[in-house]
Amino acid sequence: GENVEQHPSTLSVQEGDSAVIKCTYSDSASNYFPWYKQELGKRPQLIIDIRSNVGEKKDQRIAVTLNKTAKHFSLHITETQPEDSAVYFCAARRTGNQFYFGTGTSLTVIP
């Protein structure tokens, strides 16, 4: 199966600074890589995703990059705000419709 590793497990940044979370995957057949934000006690919510035929995607303050050769993808949050504090999960989708999730990054934005 697929194996998704996520780093770091915790991340603290000052408000206004950037945050970067990295994930690696093992199965070269994976073709879709979503990122989820989960606030305490809430459900995971999709914030951005990238498909295997694209190298970078941006949506306002968040961006995701994908390096298929190295099998890694990253989430970039710029100009962080306190409301960005949450747990972020990456995931990889293999053919066959199964998703494999990373173990999560707890992001704290310090005002």
Add this chain to the structure above:
Amino acid sequence: NAGVTQTPKFRVLKTGQSMTLLCAQDMNHEYMYWYRQDPGMGLRLIHYSVGEGTTAKGEVPDGYNVSRLKKQNFLLGLESAAPSQTSVYFCATGTGFYNEQFFGPGTRLTVL
């Protein structure tokens, strides 16, 4: 539209008891999934369904059974609960070519 709903929100079981978790969706999505979320382990797939009447095993299926008799409902059963099944359970639906996932609010299950 309610989206994806889960019943119940919380439950406490004793070891050996059985229960069924219900996931319901009104989005007409073909795919439905059951995940468990444990601290430090992310989300792990238990079982999933690619359509009414079909089910398949995920990463951690042991101790669970599922049924998808109607397109809008996906049931997760625990026949004989164990403390290791204490977790938060999330249902999700999938749509589109890449199967974008929409999660339910979760069920917190404690097995004593």
